[in-house]
Amino acid sequence: MALEPNTLQYEGTFVDGRRWDVEYWTASQLDQVLAKITPEQFADEQGTWRTLSYHETALLERLPYAAAADDGQWLKRTRASLASSAHRSVLIVNSLKQADSYTEDVAGQIARGDLHSAVIAARTAFSHAVDALQASLGQFGSLWPKWRARRMQILDPELLPFDAYWAIETMRSFDPDNPQKWIEETIAVCQRISMEVTV
Structure with a gap:
């Protein structure tokens, strides 16, 4: 991916007979993806939002439905960033x-x-x-x-x-x-x- 680091850690596993696909994103990678969809980037004819990969788009589409594994503060801040971005417009x-x-x-x-x-x-x-x-x-x-x-x-x-x-x-x-x-x-x-x- 056009991120740093440029790889996404992934594993597939089975729990009680059901397949789970697990992706491991770093907070830095997520910040980089959010930086691609700022209102300023969306207004730019050459904006980085045009380079969103399948995995990056999937990550953004999943965030509104995510469940926190901690106290939820990080997810709350991340969702606020997503809500103020040009995600919907993109x-x-x-x-x-x-x-x-x-x-x-x-x-x-x-x-x-x-x-x-x-x-x-x-x-x-x-x-x-x-x-x-x-x-x-x-x-x-x-x-x-x-x-x-x-x-x-x-x-x-x-x-x-x-x-x-x-x-x-x-x-x-x-x-x-x-x-x-x-x-x-x-x-x-x-x-x-x-x-x-x-x-």
């Missing part, structure tokens, strides 16, 4: 960029008549758009799509109520004889989210 921007990229792919695939690929790209664009919406409302977890539906149940946002989200997620209205209709409806939802979510 996650929103990254998810919206991905959604927009896949939306562009859809347009090109439809133009070439490749509707099968366009369906997959539209589904992927939708996933990223939903991640952006969730991050804008304080639910982080774009790296863990398996909990996306649960997060939407918790939020049930006005912009995309859970029932509407679930209908698209499960492709309820998809017609194999007319896939373009589902694609266009899904992309329209992605674009609405992109326009209305505040960074």
